Amino acid sequence: MLLGMMSDPTSPPPSNVPRGLLIVITGASGVGKGTLREKWLAGQDVFYSTSWTTREPREGEMNGREYVFVTPQEFLDKARQDGFLEHAQFVGNHYGTPIEPIEEALARGQDVVLEIEVEGAMQVQERLGDEAILVFIMPPSLTELRRRLTGRATETPERIEKRLTRAVGEIREAHKFRYVVVNDDLERAAQEMLAVQHAERAARKAPEQWSPEDHAASQAAQRVHSRNLSSADLEQVVNS
Numbered sequence: 395m396l397l398g399m400m401s402d403p404t405s406p407p408p409s410n411v412p413r414g415l416l417i418v419i420t421g422a423s424g425v426g427k428g429t430l431r432e433k434w435l436a437g438q439d440v441f442y443s444t445s446w447t448t449r450e451p452r453e454g455e456m457n458g459r460e461y462v463f464v465t466p467q468e469f470l471d472k473a474r475q476d477g478f479l480e481h482a483q484f485v486g487n488h489y490g491t492p493i494e495p496i497e498e499a500l501a502r503g504q505d506v507v508l509e510i511e512v513e514g515a516m517q518v519q520e521r522l523g524d525e526a527i528l529v530f531i532m533p534p535s536l537t538e539l540r541r542r543l544t545g546r547a548t549e550t551p552e553r554i555e556k557r558l559t560r561a562v563g564e565i566r567e568a569h570k571f572r573y574v575v576v577n578d579d580l581e582r583a584a585q586e587m588l589a590v591q592h593a594e595r596a597a598r599k600a601p602e603q604w605s606p607e608d609h610a611a612s613q614a615a616q617r618v619h620s621r622n623l624s625s626a627d628l629e630q631v632v633n634s
């Protein structure tokens with residue numbers, strides 16, 4: 395059970411299905427979290443959490459698909475009712491992860507993926523501890539991050555600057571998350587995400603039951619463990 399408050403005496407007893415993994419990808423706006431997620435999860439039956447937000451829909455975005463678009467009042471009402479696993483403000487808008495669908499998916503054995511900004515990811519980490527697998531997605535440089543945000547052409551120049559200012563602080567927090575994947579080469583980054591997912595599933599088994607693939611994934615995941623990152627590495631990204 396994710397959270398004690400979700401228990402319901404009328405619900406059926408828990409089955410023997412092993413719980414899904416809860417994987418949270420976080421990182422600066424424009425680093426490519428969404429693009430990477432689509433490549434990494436292609437063909438997988440994973441539950442992707444649709445967030446609530448108070449920001450205006452962009453052209454082509456559909457209510458209930460990219461986000462549930464709500465008014466500030468609706469958002470605050472849900473927050474007051476403890477309806478979010480986490481929620482945060484980001485450059486003038488609220489964003490939050492509804493809790494119920496996540497608990498349901500994990501209980502039926504489905505892996506769950508959240509794609510959220512850094513403050514919310516830290517809330518998930520504090521609330522769930524080791525149950526949450528946190529992956530920070532790192533840009534190759536701040537210059538490349540600016541290029542991606544500008545190239546996506548969804549924000550005004552002023553909003554791009556605000557997102558970049560926030561990105562500097564976010565990148566400096568990268569060492570607090572379990573894994574750090576650099577999204578320079580999309581294909582390689584997607585392979586690293588698959589290795590993390592495979593390794594975390596293997597970690598639930600006794601080592602003597604590991605297959606050669608489990609060992610290989612575990613070694614690949616160790617290479618992107620955050621302990622391999624120095625503060626000099628982080629400064630290099632924000633200054634480049």
Ligand SMILES: Nc1ncnc2c1ncn2[C@@H]1O[C@H](COP(=O)(O)OP(=O)(O)OP(=O)(O)O)[C@@H](O)[C@H]1O
Nearest residue numbers: 422423424425426427428429542546577578579580
């Ligand atoms: N490895 C990559 N190399 C080059 N461009 C990339 C790479 N990954 C993503 N991009 C591009 O960067 C831009 C931003 O990507 P994306 O929208 O996926 O970022 P995001 O982190 O999900 O942003 P937000 O947090 O604002 O939702 C897109 O135009 C995308 O095509």
Ligand SMILES: Nc1nc2c(ncn2[C@@H]2O[C@H](COP(=O)(O)O)[C@@H](O)[C@H]2O)c(=O)[nH]1
Nearest residue numbers: 423445481482484489490491509510511514
């Ligand atoms: N803390 C949360 N952050 C979220 C959530 N859903 C999305 N996000 C992140 O917000 C920023 C801005 O998103 P955009 O769609 O306006 O570009 C980005 O980093 C998203 O990943 C959430 O539920 N909680």
